[in-house]
Amino acid sequence: MPRPQRLSDATILLLLIAIVAVFSIVTPAGTFLSLSNAESILLTASQLLILSCGITFLLIAGGLDLSIGSITIFSAVVVAKVMGALAGTAAQAADFHYPNLGVAITVAIVCGLLVGAGWGAVNGLLAVKLRIPPFIATLATGGIVLGLASVWTNGQNVQNVPLPFQSSFGLGKLFEVIPWSIVIAAVVTAVFWVVLSKTRFGLHTYAMGANLEAARRAGVNVRRHMVLLYVGTGALCGIVAVLDVARFSTASITSHSGDALSAIAAVVIGGTSLFGGRGRISGTVVGALIPAVLQSGFVIMDVQPFWQNVAVGVVLLVAVYVDQVKIRAQERT
Amino acid sequence: MSFLARTHPSSRRNPMKRTIPALAASALAVCLLAGCGGTSSADDAGGGSAAGKKIVMLLNDQFDPYYLTLVAGAEAEAKKQGFDFSWQAPSTLDVASQTQLLQSVAARKPDGIIMSALDAKAMIAPMKQVMAQGIPIITVDADVADPSARLATVTSDGEAAGRLAAQTMDKLLGGKGKVAFEGYTPGTSSTDARLKGWQEGLKQTGLEYVAERYDATDLTTIAGTVSAVLKRYPDLAGIFTNWTNPTLGAAQAVQAAGRSDKVKIVGFDASPDEVSLLKRGLVAALIIQKPGDMGSRAVSDLAAYLKDGTKPQSVSLDAVVATQENINDPAVSAYFYKAGKK
CATH class of the missing domain: 3.40.50.2300 (Response regulator)
Incomplete structure (x- = not known):
């Protein structure tokens, strides 16, 4: 079984450090290189990072999920609707008064996670039971899920999210220092990191991507494992949905449309192979930070916004090329 | 056994390869799925020469509240006039899909089309073609550069x-x-x-x-x-x-x-x-801006034209400013977009 390699982690980390260094030099002092800007960058990257953790597992195991943006939107609609409906009557909400706030928030979060996991299960069953290639299965569910969310909301942002959810959680910080979105992204990343690198579950994930048949013969329940990966990725969409509703106090149908491709790009930039079997969460962390760093740096430099897309594309190409070179080198030995 | 388009270890290098040919077909299917529309039949509306006439609205975006309010305004007026009203939005926002949508709508021979032109120049030819079939077009929100490509326009400046x-x-x-x-x-x-x-x-x-x-x-x-x-x-x-x-x-x-x-x-x-x-x-x-007014104006213009051939005047509607001071003034709050209803 090919082990994850350290080379691309180091390469991509060096690249991130180089980008940060360049931006720090060319921007006015105290703008790009400052604690508060680091906080903004992490806040922007936090949602992508959470989704990318799920995609890392899926790609390593030989799966794929193009529906994560749509599942996030659908879950966000569920969270916003449930929270708005349970917190109080429309008249009370109009006065910003919410008698059942605690219950509403708890139930809404649970519903959001369950719905996300549920759509993940649908993806898993389509890929495993019906044997539809995940590329197609999740492309289709992505369209279906987004379509259903649009039909449900009539295409409009969901209103009446209780304001305290935004003021205390969405804008709130742990110990008044670190925004909750960043804390949650860090916890999720840590958990996925440990599971992937230290547990039997992580080992099985690598084994499946490296050689599915061998993993099956070695006794791994590959079908159940793959379904679980999709369920987990769906649940992560639920978490992102909760964070999204908390930050913006609404569920926007038009957000997250590019999430699936952004997450795949981040994961691949981080050294995970698109062909399965190799990858690490540490690389994914770096890969998910790069777009947010480029965005912040380019805006502060007053560079034309479109250059950010160009830069991310170039980084992606370089990362995949390095990956291909490594695979070829491996096959020669 | 294989659920990942991979059956043998030797094929493990490229699981994506087999899915690529299917991509085009699937993308097409999703586009069809994602295309959206709505209808409202006005069978119950009585009288008037407009009754039962079919008008179709082509919309640029099915999500933006601005466009949804535009539809709501048009739909309310259509109901009043007794039109059979429906709307369509392309699955992607480009000239090719709008042209295709326009042609397929025109093929169903509606009595009039209300649309927002996605491109001021590129839409001229396809719109002229539809006008030549005797189907009047009124543009709303976004007009084309050639006035002869449509009957009139109702825009918001x-x-x-x-x-x-x-x-x-x-x-x-x-x-x-x-x-x-x-x-x-x-x-x-x-x-x-x-x-x-x-x-x-x-x-x-x-x-x-x-x-x-x-x-x-x-x-x-x-x-x-x-x-x-x-x-x-x-x-x-x-x-x-x-x-x-x-x-x-x-x-x-x-x-x-x-x-x-x-x-x-x-x-x-x-x-x-x-x-x-x-x-x-x-x-x-x-x-x-006043998308609701724009929608209802376009429909009433079309109604007048279909009734006795009155050629509508093109208009451009102005905008209002809402601040905390005037937020409760009905002259301002009347223009707040409607939530959750079509």
Whole structure:
């Protein structure tokens, strides 16, 4: 079984450090290189990072999920609707008064996670039971899920999210220092990191991507494992949905449309192979930070916004090329 | 056994390979699925020569509250006139899909079409073709460059609205300070016009225009951009946004930076969450066009034409400014976009 390699982690980390260094030099002092800007960058990257953790597992195991943006939107609609409906009557909400706030928030979060996991299960069953290639299965569910969310909301942002959810959680910080979105992204990343690198579950994930048949013969329940990966990725969409509703106090149908491709790009930039079997969460962390760093740096430099897309594309190409070179080198030995 | 398009270890190098040919077919299927529309039959409406006449509206976007309010206005008027009204939106926003949609709608021989032209030049030829079949077209929101390609147009003057935004910002800031813009990626005529008006309007003021940024629709991305702009200009005094999502994203970023009392946001559109931000003082003003009026005007023009051939006058509707002071004034609040109803 090919082990994850350290080379691309180091390469991509060096690249991130180089980008940060360049931006720090060319921007006015105290703008790009400052604690508060680091906080903004992490806040922007936090949602992508959470989704990318799920995609890392899926790609390593030989799966794929193009529906994560749509599942996030659908879950966000569920969270916003449930929270708005349970917190109080429309008249009370109009006065910003919410008698059942605690219950509403708890139930809404649970519903959001369950719905996300549920759509993940649908993806898993389509890929495993019906044997539809995940590329197609999740492309289709992505369209279906987004379509259903649009039909449900009539295409409009969901209103009446209780304001305290935004003021205390969405804008709130742990110990008044670190925004909750960043804390949650860090916890999720840590958990996925440990599971992937230290547990039997992580080992099985690598084994499946490296050689599915061998993993099956070695006794791994590959079908159940793959379904679980999709369920987990769906649940992560639920978490992102909760964070999204908390930050913006609404569920926007038009957000997250590019999430699936952004997450795949981040994961691949981080050294995970698109062909399965190799990858690490540490690389994914770096890969998910790069777009947010480029965005912040380019805006502060007053560079034309479109250059950010160009830069991310170039980084992606370089990362995949390095990956291909490594695979070829491996096959020669 | 294999559920991943891989049966043998030797084929493990490229699981994607087999899925590629299926991609085109599937993308097509999703596009078809994603295409959207709605109908409302008006069988119960009585009398009038318009009764039972079929009109179809082509919409640019099925999500933007601005367009949904436009449909709502048209639909209400159509019901009053006794039209059989339906609307369609293309699954992707490009000239090719709008042309295709227009042709397939025209093939069903409606009595009239109301549409927003996605491109002022490229849509001329396909629209002329439909007009030549005897189906009258009225453009709403976005017109074409050649007046003979449609019967009339009802637009909302986006440039004037953009100039109004600049004047409003000037008033809010007392004539001085640094201002920035965050809005929709250029290439859509309605939002482009607002930006152009804002740029022109600013020249008449003493405000310093320091940053102009664009993003697509994602709220997180928008908030990230505005956060960086706030970082770059610690003394920024105002931000103008040219549609709903940047208004929401900018308000979030300004709040997160703890600068709600220093940075005035002049937003655009009047979706319910924007109105809520205005009520709470997190947005200083909203520039509101009148999409509902636009929709109903287009339908009543079409009704008059179908009745006795009256050629409608093209009009351009103005915009209103909502602030915390006039938020309860019915003359203003009447233009807040309707939530959740078609």
